[in-house]
Amino acid sequence: MDGSIYDVSSTLELTVADQNDPETPAVPPVPPVPPAEPAPAAPAAPEPTPDAQPNPYAQPAAAPAADPYAQPQPYAAAPAYGYQPQPPKGLSITAMALGIAGAVLALCYGGGFLIALAGAIIGHLASKRQPHAKGFWLTGIITGWVGVGISVLWGIGILVTIFAFGGLGFLGSDYYY
Numbered sequence: 001m002d003g004s005i006y007d008v009s010s011t012l013e014l015t016v017a018d019q020n021d022p023e024t025p026a027v028p029p030v031p032p033v034p035p036a037e038p039a040p041a042a043p044a045a046p047e048p049t050p051d052a053q054p055n056p057y058a059q060p061a062a063a064p065a066a067d068p069y070a071q072p073q074p075y076a077a078a079p080a081y082g083y084q085p086q087p088p089k090g091l092s093i094t095a096m097a098l099g100i101a102g103a104v105l106a107l108c109y110g111g112g113f114l115i116a117l118a119g120a121i122i123g124h125l126a127s128k129r130q131p132h133a134k135g136f137w138l139t140g141i142i143t144g145w146v147g148v149g150i151s152v153l154w155g156i157g158i159l160v161t162i163f164a165f166g167g168l169g170f171l172g173s174d175y176y177y
Contacts, residue, residue: 092133095123095140102147110154116147 102116123140130137
């Protein structure tokens with residue numbers, strides 16, 4: 001040992017000096033850090049000539065550095081491209097629902113006549129008031145009038161059947177005038 005607190009031998013063993021000795025410091029002094037070499041400066045961009053085209057592949061100019069100690073803004077304004085409120089479509093959707101229901105019910109012995117008629121009429125009202133919801137009110141108009149047509153055909157068929165068999169006597173009534 002050469003008198004230092006820590007002695008690293010050739011076998012990389014660490015030995016500790018006597019801690020009770022007041023003359024030996026407990027921690028060795030830290031050697032001074034050599035000054036850091038400055039970073040190499042970036043090469044300067046060549047001066048553009050007036051007739052030279054700008055380089056389209058060049059990196060964009062650097063933005064100014066933001067203040068790293070600035071406080072974040074918790075209540076920022078909403079972006080302009082976010083949610084836009086949609087105009088109402090309730091009348092058009094009602095026309096579509098009534099038209100479809102009327103057309104389906106019209107297949108059951110013409111039972112959906114009034115519902116289909118309401119769907120067609122509300123569809124025409126919606127076409128004036130809500131032109132932006134064209135798909136809904138157009139579906140209501142088409143299916144409503146189809147339902148009315150099917151109901152009318154059922155009604156005509158039922159009336160022809162009744163008169164073809166001589167009134168309602170075919171239902172089992174034996175009473176004739």
